Amino acid sequence: MSQERVNEAGGWKSKLEELDMVPGEPVFNTGAAWEKLEERIAGKKRTVVPLWYWLVAACLILALMIPFIPAKKTNTNVVLQEKKQPTEKIVTPKPKENNHGIVKLPVIYKRKIKNIKVVAPAVAAIKEEITPEIIQPDTAAVPLVVNVVTPRRKLQVVHINEITEQGNQEELTQHTRSNIRFNEHKGDDFTKAYATNTSDNIIKIKLPSN
Amino acid sequence: MDMQELIRKARNADAAAQKYLFEQWSAKMLMLCRRYVKNAEDAEELMLNGFFKFFTHLSSFNYQGDASLQAWLKKIMINECLMFMRKKNLFVIVSEKRQDEISIEDEALNNLSAAEIFNLIIQLPAGYRTVFNLYAVEGMSHKEVAKLLGISEGTSKSQLSKAKAMLQKMYTQNQSNYVTRKSQ
Numbered sequence: 334m335s336q337e338r339v340n341e342a343g344g345w346k347s348k349l350e351e352l353d354m355v356p357g358e359p360v361f362n363t364g365a366a367w368e369k370l371e372e373r374i375a376g377k378k379r380t381v382v383p384l385w386y387w388l389v390a391a392c393l394i395l396a397l398m399i400p401f402i403p404a405k406k407t408n409t410n411v412v413l414q415e416k417k418q419p420t421e422k423i424v425t426p427k428p429k430e431n432n433h434g435i436v437k438l439p440v441i442y443k444r445k446i447k448n449i450k451v452v453a454p455a456v457a458a459i460k461e462e463i464t465p466e467i468i469q470p471d472t473a474a475v476p477l478v479v480n481v482v483t484p485r486r487k488l489q490v491v492h493i494n495e496i497t498e499q500g501n502q503e504e505l506t507q508h509t510r511s512n513i514r515f516n517e518h519k520g521d522d523f524t525k526a527y528a529t530n531t532s533d534n535i536i537k538i539k540l541p542s543n
Numbered sequence: 544m545d546m547q548e549l550i551r552k553a554r555n556a557d558a559a560a561q562k563y564l565f566e567q568w569s570a571k572m573l574m575l576c577r578r579y580v581k582n583a584e585d586a587e588e589l590m591l592n593g594f595f596k597f598f599t600h601l602s603s604f605n606y607q608g609d610a611s612l613q614a615w616l617k618k619i620m621i622n623e624c625l626m627f628m629r630k631k632n633l634f635v636i637v638s639e640k641r642q643d644e645i646s647i648e649d650e651a652l653n654n655l656s657a658a659e660i661f662n663l664i665i666q667l668p669a670g671y672r673t674v675f676n677l678y679a680v681e682g683m684s685h686k687e688v689a690k691l692l693g694i695s696e697g698t699s700k701s702q703l704s705k706a707k708a709m710l711q712k713m714y715t716q717n718q719s720n721y722v723t724r725k726s727q
Binding site: 344345346348349350351352354355356358361363366369370373374377 | 561578653660661
């Protein structure tokens, strides 16, 4: 059908297709247009090549890293263990009590102990001269600081009845004995009274009649 | 140089072969783009886009003679122009009832020079111009035109009739000028 139309159209169509410039308009600059096109084509090539390059590079890096990932983990553990130094608590020997009755809590310091390397010949020399029986070359890493831990002072809590019932009255000091008085039995109630030097502080305990 | 060899080299990104092909066809393709898009700068840009696609997709082209190469290039350029026109909303083809075909005498157009025919065509409105170019110049059927532009066949036919009527009118108006020039 189109061929028929071309035949019908005659020469005007072919004339139109052969036209490569419009009279009265500036001539088309093929060189300048080619430069533009060449830039585009070159730009396209430049963008394609780095994309492939980076993809392949990324894959290679990932592939190379996979076997090292678990190994690296174990290495870090070892390093951490090595870095961890033993610490020892040093406690001040006694908690002191000041005049106001306030007890200072013991202060705890932490100090790192350095590993001391003992050279075997030197140790042997010491062994011969001073105490050959005690110092052994194996005991090279003798700790410099010995734990000095004093137990906290604890006061025994004893009920007053225990003191009186068990006949420990002899053990009471003269001072405390003078401060403790047993009141007489009054009627049904038995009252114990504990008094200090002053008669202001009196503890009264009422016990059931039975 | 043999065209097939040129195509093979251009496929392998040989710049010299690509340049030769461009110089061979660029002017004609520019005129084709200008028949669809009036603006000269837009037409040049579209022609360059078309050649860019031509070179980047050359590996998928099956060379079967110069005619096949020209047809493929033209197809690329026409698609570029139509896409551009759609983007810019340069033509709006309203669905219309089929009108009786007005025949512009081919004899009349044959008497005109290529440049005169070109000037007449680019004066048509975008819708008429596109249908006229596709049907009368490129030799497509109404069915193909309708499919390409997303319109009905009836609309394509009516647009073509109107385009021809307008061309006839313009030709008649300028006939005295053409006759005068020919006699000179």
